[in-house]
Amino acid sequence: xxxxxxxxxxxxxxxxxxxxxxxxxxxxxxxxxxxxxxxxxxxxxxxxxxxxxxxxxxxxxxxxxxxxxxxxxxxxxxxxxxxxxxxxxxxxxxxxxxxxxxxxxxxxxxxxxxxxxxxxxxxxxxxxxxxxxxxxxxxxxxxxxxxxxxxxxxxxxxxxxxxxxxxxxxxxxxxxxxxxxxxxxxxxxxxxxxxxxxxxxxxxxxxxxxx
Amino acid sequence: xxxxxxxxxxxxxxxxxxxxxxxxxxxxxxxxxxxxxxxxxxxxxxxxxxxxxxxxxxxxxxxxxxxxxxxxxxxxxxxxxxxxxxxxxxxxxxxxxxxxxxxxxxxxxxxxxxxxxxxx
Numbered sequence: 001x002x003x004x005x006x007x008x009x010x011x012x013x014x015x016x017x018x019x020x021x022x023x024x025x026x027x028x029x030x031x032x033x034x035x036x037x038x039x040x041x042x043x044x045x046x047x048x049x050x051x052x053x054x055x056x057x058x059x060x061x062x063x064x065x066x067x068x069x070x071x072x073x074x075x076x077x078x079x080x081x082x083x084x085x086x087x088x089x090x091x092x093x094x095x096x097x098x099x100x101x102x103x104x105x106x107x108x109x110x111x112x113x114x115x116x117x118x119x120x121x122x123x124x125x126x127x128x129x130x131x132x133x134x135x136x137x138x139x140x141x142x143x144x145x146x147x148x149x150x151x152x153x154x155x156x157x158x159x160x161x162x163x164x165x166x167x168x169x170x171x172x173x174x175x176x177x178x179x180x181x182x183x184x185x186x187x188x189x190x191x192x193x194x195x196x197x198x199x200x201x202x203x204x205x206x207x208x209x210x211x
Numbered sequence: 212x213x214x215x216x217x218x219x220x221x222x223x224x225x226x227x228x229x230x231x232x233x234x235x236x237x238x239x240x241x242x243x244x245x246x247x248x249x250x251x252x253x254x255x256x257x258x259x260x261x262x263x264x265x266x267x268x269x270x271x272x273x274x275x276x277x278x279x280x281x282x283x284x285x286x287x288x289x290x291x292x293x294x295x296x297x298x299x300x301x302x303x304x305x306x307x308x309x310x311x312x313x314x315x316x317x318x319x320x321x322x323x324x325x326x327x328x329x330x331x
Binding site for chain 2: 030033034037038041042044045048049051052055056073077080081084085087088091092094095098176177178181182185188189192193195196199200202203204207208210211
């Protein structure tokens with residue numbers, strides 16, 4: 001009599017996912033964020049090598065223009081602030097996700113998306129401006145490394161925008177579930193990471209380029 | 212029911228708060244603005260200005276890692292994210308310092324000699 005009862009009791013415990021027991025979902029979740037974190041760290045090494053390349057080559061202008069003549073500091077400062085605010089609105093979206101406020105998540109993500117798109121637009125304008133004035137990547141080693149470093153970051157932001165659009169659609173259709181929340185966390189890590197990389201581009205490329 | 216419960220569990224894994232985002236944003240804005248103004252107004256000599264903006268960038272990176280990426284705040288006890296970050300930092304320093312050292316050394320030994328010889 002007592003034995004079947006005990007088994008029944010254990011069954012209900014499992015069905016209600018007792019927090020004292022290791023939760024299989026949580027385990028998968030931690031692995032996902034850890035795996036993505038490891039990707040971010042390797043991406044960080046990719047940027048480190050591009051920063052090195054730029055640091056080595058930035059004086060090799062081959063008679064072309066130097067960073068001092070080309071860079072417009074107020075524009076770079078505006079880009080920095082836009083990306084920073086975009087990072088914060090993405091974080092506010094996460095805070096809304098904690099409270100299951102679906103529409104607010106989409107609104108904050110839309111704000112991040114627009115700011116991110118503005119950032120990419122400013123960067124593309126800067127690039128086309130440089131190329132139209134004859135300062136393309138083929139002019140000197142300095143410009144090749146500049147376009148590679150800043151372009152790689154811009155490409156990451158563009159991919160992030162695509163990802164964000166897909167996420168907004170998923171939140172719209174499915175709401176906050178285990179899977180969409182996990183995707184939101186992973187995406188927010190990516191977006192904050194890009195802001196972090198930009199700080200170093202702003203400092204080492206733009207600020208030091210005009211000193 | 213199961214989904215709801217594990218969603219609650221997952222939410223505990225994320226450590227962001229309104230306070231952390233506001234502190235992170237204000238500090239980052241301040242540090243960026245100070246670096247920008249230092250370069251625009253030029254109150255310092257070039258050498259000190261270099262070190263100052265590098266210091267400001269590193270300070271801002273630390274602030275963003277703590278307040279936006281919530282580094283070192285995992286509850287599970289080997290803190291894998293922090294360990295992976297530290298390993299990455301070591302590899303990064305080896306790559307960056309090593310490359311710059313080797314290349315600047317080569318630059319001094321090869322480029323300057325060639326330059327002098329071709330002009331002599």
